[in-house]
Amino acid sequence: MQAQRFSHWFSQLEEHATLCNERRMVVLCGSEAWALSLLKTVDSIATALKHYEKQPTKATTTTTNCLIYGDSGVFPPTIEKKRYRDKLGSESNYIIFADSQFSVDAFAALSGTLIAGGILILVVSDINKQRRSSLFLQRLFAMLQENSSHCFIEQSQECLPFLKDKHVENTKREKQKIYPLACLTAEQLNAVKAINKVVTGHRKRPLVLTADRGRGKSSALAIACAQILKSNQNNNFHIVITAPDKQALTVFFYQLAKSLPNTKHQQHCLYFGSSSLSFIAIDQLIKRPVKANLVMVDEAAAIPVYLLEQLLRKNSRMVFSSTVHGYEGAGRGFTLKFQKILTRLCPHWKKLHIKQPIRWREHDPLEQFVFDVCLLNTELPVLSDNEVKNLLAPTEHKESSLFIFKVFDANTLASNEALLQQIFAMLITAHYQTKPSDLQLLLDNPQVQIACLFSQHNQETLIAVTLLMNEGANNGVHQTDIIAIKRSQQRLRNQFLPQSLLSHCSVEEAFDYSYLRIMRIAVHPEIQLQGIGSHFIREIEVFAEKQDIDFVGSSFGANTELLSFWLKANYHTVRIGFTKDKASGEHSALMIKGLNSNAQLQQNKLSDEFYRSFDYLLIEEYHSLSTRMVYLLLSRQKRENLIALSTKDIANVRAFSSGERLYSSCAYSLYLWLKHDLLSCQLSDSSNSEHNRLMLVARLIQKYSCEQVCQQYGLTGKKMLNQHIKDYVLSRLNNTTC
Numbered sequence: 001m002q003a004q005r006f007s008h009w010f011s012q013l014e015e016h017a018t019l020c021n022e023r024r025m026v027v028l029c030g031s032e033a034w035a036l037s038l039l040k041t042v043d044s045i046a047t048a049l050k051h052y053e054k055q056p057t058k059a060t061t062t063t064t065n066c067l068i069y070g071d072s073g074v075f076p077p078t079i080e081k082k083r084y085r086d087k088l089g090s091e092s093n094y095i096i097f098a099d100s101q102f103s104v105d106a107f108a109a110l111s112g113t114l115i116a117g118g119i120l121i122l123v124v125s126d127i128n129k130q131r132r133s134s135l136f137l138q139r140l141f142a143m144l145q146e147n148s149s150h151c152f153i154e155q156s157q158e159c160l161p162f163l164k165d166k167h168v169e170n171t172k173r174e175k176q177k178i179y180p181l182a183c184l185t186a187e188q189l190n191a192v193k194a195i196n197k198v199v200t201g202h203r204k205r206p207l208v209l210t211a212d213r214g215r216g217k218s219s220a221l222a223i224a225c226a227q228i229l230k231s232n233q234n235n236n237f238h239i240v241i242t243a244p245d246k247q248a249l250t251v252f253f254y255q256l257a258k259s260l261p262n263t264k265h266q267q268h269c270l271y272f273g274s275s276s277l278s279f280i281a282i283d284q285l286i287k288r289p290v291k292a293n294l295v296m297v298d299e300a301a302a303i304p305v306y307l308l309e310q311l312l313r314k315n316s317r318m319v320f321s322s323t324v325h326g327y328e329g330a331g332r333g334f335t336l337k338f339q340k341i342l343t344r345l346c347p348h349w350k351k352l353h354i355k356q357p358i359r360w361r362e363h364d365p366l367e368q369f370v371f372d373v374c375l376l377n378t379e380l381p382v383l384s385d386n387e388v389k390n391l392l393a394p395t396e397h398k399e400s401s402l403f404i405f406k407v408f409d410a411n412t413l414a415s416n417e418a419l420l421q422q423i424f425a426m427l428i429t430a431h432y433q434t435k436p437s438d439l440q441l442l443l444d445n446p447q448v449q450i451a452c453l454f455s456q457h458n459q460e461t462l463i464a465v466t467l468l469m470n471e472g473a474n475n476g477v478h479q480t481d482i483i484a485i486k487r488s489q490q491r492l493r494n495q496f497l498p499q500s501l502l503s504h505c506s507v508e509e510a511f512d513y514s515y516l517r518i519m520r521i522a523v524h525p526e527i528q529l530q531g532i533g534s535h536f537i538r539e540i541e542v543f544a545e546k547q548d549i550d551f552v553g554s555s556f557g558a559n560t561e562l563l564s565f566w567l568k569a570n571y572h573t574v575r576i577g578f579t580k581d582k583a584s585g586e587h588s589a590l591m592i593k594g595l596n597s598n599a600q601l602q603q604n605k606l607s608d609e610f611y612r613s614f615d616y617l618l619i620e621e622y623h624s625l626s627t628r629m630v631y632l633l634l635s636r637q638k639r640e641n642l643i644a645l646s647t648k649d650i651a652n653v654r655a656f657s658s659g660e661r662l663y664s665s666c667a668y669s670l671y672l673w674l675k676h677d678l679l680s681c682q683l684s685d686s687s688n689s690e691h692n693r694l695m696l697v698a699r700l701i702q703k704y705s706c707e708q709v710c711q712q713y714g715l716t717g718k719k720m721l722n723q724h725i726k727d728y729v730l731s732r733l734n735n736t737t738c
Helices: 001-018 032-041 043-054 104-111 126-132 133-148 185-202 217-232 246-259 282-287 305-314 331-345 365-374 385-392 398-402 410-414 415-431 436-444 479-486 496-505 532-546 560-568 597-618 627-635 649-659 663-680 687-701 706-713 719-731
Strands: 024-029 068-071 092-096 114-124 153-154 205-212 238-242 264-266 269-272 277-279 294-297 316-322 350-354 404-407 448-453 462-472 514-523 549-558 572-580 587-594
Touching: 001 024, 001 032, 001 114, 024 032, 024 133, 024 365, 032 043, 032 092, 043 068, 043 092, 068 104, 068 277, 092 104, 104 114, 104 436, 126 133, 133 365, 133 410, 185 217, 185 294, 185 316, 185 350, 185 365, 205 217, 205 331, 217 238, 217 246, 217 277, 238 282, 246 404, 269 479, 305 316, 305 331, 316 331, 331 365, 331 385, 331 448, 331 663, 385 448, 404 532, 410 415, 410 436, 415 436, 415 462, 415 514, 436 448, 448 532, 448 719, 462 496, 462 532, 479 496, 496 514, 496 549, 496 572, 496 587, 496 597, 514 532, 532 549, 532 560, 549 560, 549 706, 560 587, 560 627, 572 597, 587 597, 597 627, 627 663, 627 687, 649 663, 649 719, 663 687, 663 719, 687 706, 706 719
Parallel strands: 024 114, 024 153, 068 092, 092 114, 205 316, 205 350, 238 277, 238 294, 294 316, 514 549
Antiparallel strands: 264 269, 269 277, 404 448, 448 462, 462 514, 549 587, 572 587
């Protein structure tokens, strides 16, 4: 009965969505075979399904309007599980989402490709089972059923949902106003003008163009490119555009063809007179930079920040365009991290944000649902002036008198939406790669706990939050799992610390210990750098001790600020990863703190073993570590583990500082002396002393060449470098207080 009437009902739904200039969702609750039988009655979807059955994942231009994602054996996926981000920047009319694991990151990202009138079809085989097993999905389905714009259809029900008349005449899109250059909104026109200004204005003033999905950023890039190429068709003007994947530029090239129809194409290039535009993949553009008058980056938030920085350093006229609401999982990082780099390298950079949607109407029900269910619109808790004043005011017993430490489980958070929103908003500020799936982890993983600091004056004011993971002993790991990990046959989820210690640090008994891993930790931005984070860490350790935890630990992309924070809290470095993180471009650091005597013995062994090989690994595996990072790490080495300075070493160091001996003949003694000297000095020494100390670390320990050190520290040559080394050594030898 349903199948006979589904096609007509679906057409009505599409018509209504198109008239309202919005997108809708249909949830099919039942077997996949039943869902397929319904969808095959819709001609446009049936045509796409028939094509995909013959050529899965190979969509033609006539079938790309229907995307299929998931692990279904009935619906042939058109997108590889981990390649859904390739579709960012494209457009679709239908999405069939049939994923038993429900990848919320893919769900959020792909929803942004739907155009107005588009339908997202969510296939759920057993909704009651999913509700029982997942608080996240329970919350999602509850929000869906509260939203009258979306439709539930169950296999057991005879009738299809009634489509209410929602006064279409009031929501129907008004006649589109036409702006110059065929722009669809005033904001889009302003974006085109701003892109042109990058070409005609001063150098080193890049533009950052941001918006939620569907606001016409890619089209604005294309319209601007068309105008620039027209204006420079006789000037050998060259534009380069890059993106995470060429598929992400589907809308860009479609709009460019409309705005500039008379072009010649050759592979990834198009020509207009003597001017040209070419697509170059991001990795190729980094490896082999080309001469370009303008470099544009679309979907920039999906590109690692360190790669964006490299592009910025090599090009004087750039435009970065990106979604910043979190679909890509790096959108916040683009906002929080890359814009700090921009300010440092190009202080006069410009920013433009587009708010008004183009692909659908404002307050589109599907967009609003995705924002709500994934908490993409959450705002940080607002601190009153009095609260900030109280929290920042110096008091004798500040730590005990100002804060309340509380721990929440997932059930509490699932039943308190306001608290959940505050916590997730704070967590987003702590890590630039926060994704919608982190919310799913928070609600569904039984090993996760949330700890918070609240203001004593107002116990509803959230001050800090941490995401904690229980790992190791008593967390469901069996001996067969441990053997498989040792043989590199298996990797366990939710066991990062013990697994790393076993696999990388050869701790055979790693899974005999219990761990509390600090996955995220954040203090409200308005009151950071006041010691609150350090106090919070101590509270977490007390909480862990009450649970008889052996180790508290954390792993993170190591930079000098984070490393300093953890070292100050007396955490020990036991591993630095050999490869850079693909997103951050940073080596990962693994740091632990033992909470009992047995764990502390193990902690000291691991730390000693790390430093034992650190110098050796600096030349190759750690060659890209910053000098400041190396300095920070070496400053925490134990003196008793250093090679003792002989009388001859001290004599060599003195002879070099007085000009009696050459650098090379004293280099090893200087190296040994510097290792001891780093432990004798305070990190709070004068900036000039620290500058010289870093210079010595680069030359003596990292083994940088004279040319490299001179370039890095602004010296004229070898003679000047050796004089700086002599002056520093002499000042340290004469300083009896160190």
